[in-house]
Amino acid sequence: MSFEAQSFLSSVAHRLRASEIRELLKLLDHPEMISFAGGLPNPAAFPRDAIQEVVGHVMTSHAAEALQYGPTEGHHRLRRAIAGGMGARYGAPQEVDNILITTGSQQALSLLAQIVLDPGDSVFTANPTYLGALLTFNAASSRVEGIACDEQGLIPEALERRIDELAAAGARAKLLYLVPTFDNPTGVTMPEDRRRRVYEIACERELLIAEDDPYGLLRYDGKNVPLLKSIDTEGRVAYLGTFSKILAPGFRVGWLAADPLLIRKAVLAKQAQDLCTTTFSQYCIFEIIHDNALFPHIERIKSIYRAKRDLMLRAAERMLPREVRFSRPEGGLFLWVELPPELDALALLPKAMDRGVAYVIGRPFFTDDSGRNTFRMNFSYASDDRIEEGVRRLAEVIAAALEDSRAIERPDRIGIF
């Protein structure tokens, strides 16, 4: 009998499928393509000089520790710096025992899913929500309940209603996953009063909240809104942080800030998953924080990204057909676009790519296969001069598609077919 890998796959493996987005992104390698598709920081926003300096310092002064295995919990001084920073910068003070360093915040989410969710457990998310979270919940065999959103994010009444429906059917709701600040994909920030209402519901209905906050420090204008974690008084919020967007994703360092029991269990799950996060990266990041170089650098990133957002918004306002709606985010990396309902963003994409511009279609971010007329545009990655040109090409593609759809509709209306 010969080896058939297919016959060895677990039920989880059968459920894991390559995303359409991923396949499409492979076509983006062409250097002429103007890509608004990814979610990548701009390499110009990496603090190369500071990193070069700390990398040298770590090798000279801490090589024996930085090249060795480290504690699963993470480098103690980095955990302490994060615990302190969450108080000083986020109004959500933590103890070291509340902090676990993870391989990016994606791992923080996957560990949390593993220690909290049994197969079939319900997870609430905004609809649409971050695709990577949907992947994690899918891998955890969870049942995802996407909750309707408006321009302030997830609608509390819709959440309450759905929890109660599930409770009536005998199912227990366990986890609410949110990107409340500069959401991915929509860019929306949930206002303070709605956060307080959502937190109240979580307390009343016994939910754990996972607050994913990769972009929170990248605010370009408007007023800071308190974190769910800073509203939280009892450890009900598990906060997912990352250095990917404010420093460099290539280090793969994020963290989980949560109740100490959840941290202890997540440490054990992490031991089984990868033993510890890259020690070398952790030492480098600690040194950057220790040198007081992180927050000045974040100010620099903000001025780069603010200018890019403004460029994209101005171009969109000037050039996109009036029928197209788009968000005006106060921070983060993304604009969210809604085409008129008769247009399909997936059908449009090959035409856009033929014109040398790409975006990510919205549908995979939805939990119910809706959003066919939506897409996401990233403004952090493209160079300034290509942002306007990219939006111009997109505007032409959309305008032509609108023209076509009207040409089809019109004869229909006068009854020729």
Place this chain on the structure above:
Amino acid sequence: MSFEAQSFLSSVAHRLRASEIRELLKLLDHPEMISFAGGLPNPAAFPRDAIQEVVGHVMTSHAAEALQYGPTEGHHRLRRAIAGGMGARYGAPQEVDNILITTGSQQALSLLAQIVLDPGDSVFTANPTYLGALLTFNAASSRVEGIACDEQGLIPEALERRIDELAAAGARAKLLYLVPTFDNPTGVTMPEDRRRRVYEIACERELLIAEDDPYGLLRYDGKNVPLLKSIDTEGRVAYLGTFSKILAPGFRVGWLAADPLLIRKAVLAKQAQDLCTTTFSQYCIFEIIHDNALFPHIERIKSIYRAKRDLMLRAAERMLPREVRFSRPEGGLFLWVELPPELDALALLPKAMDRGVAYVIGRPFFTDDSGRNTFRMNFSYASDDRIEEGVRRLAEVIAAALEDSRAIERPDRIGIF
């Protein structure tokens, strides 16, 4: 109602418990302690100069890519170098599509477990086996079947018998996990004829083999034995490799070499787990390989560790009581010790630590709670001058315990009590 983290735990989280070993290792921080307990490479065996050089080069020439997100599959050039190296160095040539870069080989194992094992599926291991593998299988809710070993490793007939027993009970055997070369904890290397027999059994009984090989290149004497992966002709062996022991664990870079379908599924599982392995580490390691600096460095490590093994073996031969048996490994990092059955390695440990020397007890490596009279000694980490002193102290502690146990037995025999 206030937040009770306990009530949110999944069944996996309930099953995850801190290991005794881990708790004991926390006591090792004292600088005077001679520790044979860990499995750490010696910091003197890190190629600091080479790393300092490539780290600088990566920052100067590849910063934009090395600090960015990378493909989930891993840095393409590193995958190609590993695929080539597996042919040239291991006699097991691979294509790039057979290689997934992982966050240490621990992640390779945890991904493989996720895509192959459903809860309750049976996994065969040597008894005893690597503790980290037991953690992973426990987190995957697997049923671990430890197979009896002799001085050549896992006994093929015992494996066959157990598979057939399970089949008779209607259960399907799926995965066989082995560290066939310089095993952890026993240091044993399975000879070629037994490897061929085990591979045959896997073919006949439809098992996937996970060959974990962290130490294979660290051979200090004797002849190379072919990898299971090099015997494999059909993709039945999934090979787990790592740079942790031959370069530096702090980079957290390992790999999975397997059937392309398994790789594709593992890539999807990895996306949900941590998106990608530290890009910066991957670039550094690629440059070291590209500079032809890896294999000369491995020769240097081997000469350091060979000397340490010899020191420990000579000391053990000279000083340990004759009733104590220990392995004479041809490579790797560990000596395996069997005390006379009346002694308990756990009960002895506090006495050893009082004398300033530590080891890891053997029992947690066993799947059936046996091995109470065994322990593992690591010879790579301690400095040369402390190895002999550590063995001396251990010998005294063991001799005293033997004395005590005889003192208790003797009166018993002559019937005083």
